[in-house]
Amino acid sequence: VNVFAMGGWMHAKLTLVALLTAYFFSLGHFRLKLKENTAYKSGKFFRMYNEIPTLLLMGIVALVIVKPF
Incomplete structure (x- = not known):
């Protein structure tokens, strides 16, 4: 599956997942x-x-359900 052909919603979703991962590591700091x-x-x-x-x-x-863009 070509990720770049899926549209902008995949990039937006992966960005939110990256932010969630960063949040997880910040919890370790706190x-x-x-x-x-x-x-x-x-x-x-x-x-x-x-x-x-x-x-x-x-x-x-x-983003997964609606796939707005």
């Missing part, structure tokens, strides 16, 4: 900071940060 007790972020930040994967996954699923 985990170490919390373990060392050197985290300078508030609880409100982490509650908001927790919503990022939900938004990314909704975008990925929407």
